[in-house]
Amino acid sequence: MKNVMIKSATALSALILAGAAFAQTSEVGQRAENQQDRVAQGVKSGQLTAGETANVENKEATINHEVRADRAQNGGKLTGQEKQVVNQQQNQMSRQIAQDKHNAAKQNFGNSEVGKRAENQQDRIANGIASGKMNASQAAHVEKNEAAVNQEVHTDRTLNGGKLSGAEKAQVNHQQNQMSRKIYKDKHS
Numbered sequence: 001m002k003n004v005m006i007k008s009a010t011a012l013s014a015l016i017l018a019g020a021a022f023a024q025t026s027e028v029g030q031r032a033e034n035q036q037d038r039v040a041q042g043v044k045s046g047q048l049t050a051g052e053t054a055n056v057e058n059k060e061a062t063i064n065h066e067v068r069a070d071r072a073q074n075g076g077k078l079t080g081q082e083k084q085v086v087n088q089q090q091n092q093m094s095r096q097i098a099q100d101k102h103n104a105a106k107q108n109f110g111n112s113e114v115g116k117r118a119e120n121q122q123d124r125i126a127n128g129i130a131s132g133k134m135n136a137s138q139a140a141h142v143e144k145n146e147a148a149v150n151q152e153v154h155t156d157r158t159l160n161g162g163k164l165s166g167a168e169k170a171q172v173n174h175q176q177n178q179m180s181r182k183i184y185k186d187k188h189s
Contacts, residue, residue: 028067028078031090033132035060038097039139040130043122046107050122050147052100056093057140063089064136114153114164117176121146121183128187138186142179149175 039056042048048056063086070082078086107122125142128134134142149172156168164172 028083028086028090031087032060032064035090035093035097036129036132036136038094038101040126042097042101043107043129043143044126046122047101048097049100049105049107050143050150052105053125054140054143054147056097056100057136057143059093059096060136061140063093112164114169114172114176117173118146118150118153121176121179124180124183124187128183131187133187134183142182142186145175145179145182149179 039048039053039060043053066089067078067082067086070078074082107119125134125139125146129139152175153164153168153172156164160168
């Protein structure tokens, strides 16, 4: 009888610890997931430019890395102080997302073939973020590259009276092909 009670107490303790760990994970994890959903919506709607998204995702990846490191040091849990720091960081991220989504900068793709392709890739990135198939680091990396291509197209058009030469179109197409493969790889790895 004593063994049954000890086993029951041990099982109950394990269940309580697992529940506490789940609550802790869901508290921080759910907030991060909500923010990822906001970023994905901003990317899809064009409210977030590729550069803004890369910046936000880099910061999110840093927070995620800190949380993983803190949990690794503390047996899978965050201390009260670590939770407070993460909460402050997530508050700051939330404000940054809101500012970026509501500033004057908008992702403008235009009606060109290059613009349509860029818009399609932004939709694919947004879907990857929203579905969880792309993590913050992956999204930051592809958005940084996407921002560089967008800047290059803008510069080339500015220098050429609003148009891209055939060679410039070929170069952008090559870069977009590389980005497309990277997005696919990140979403399916």
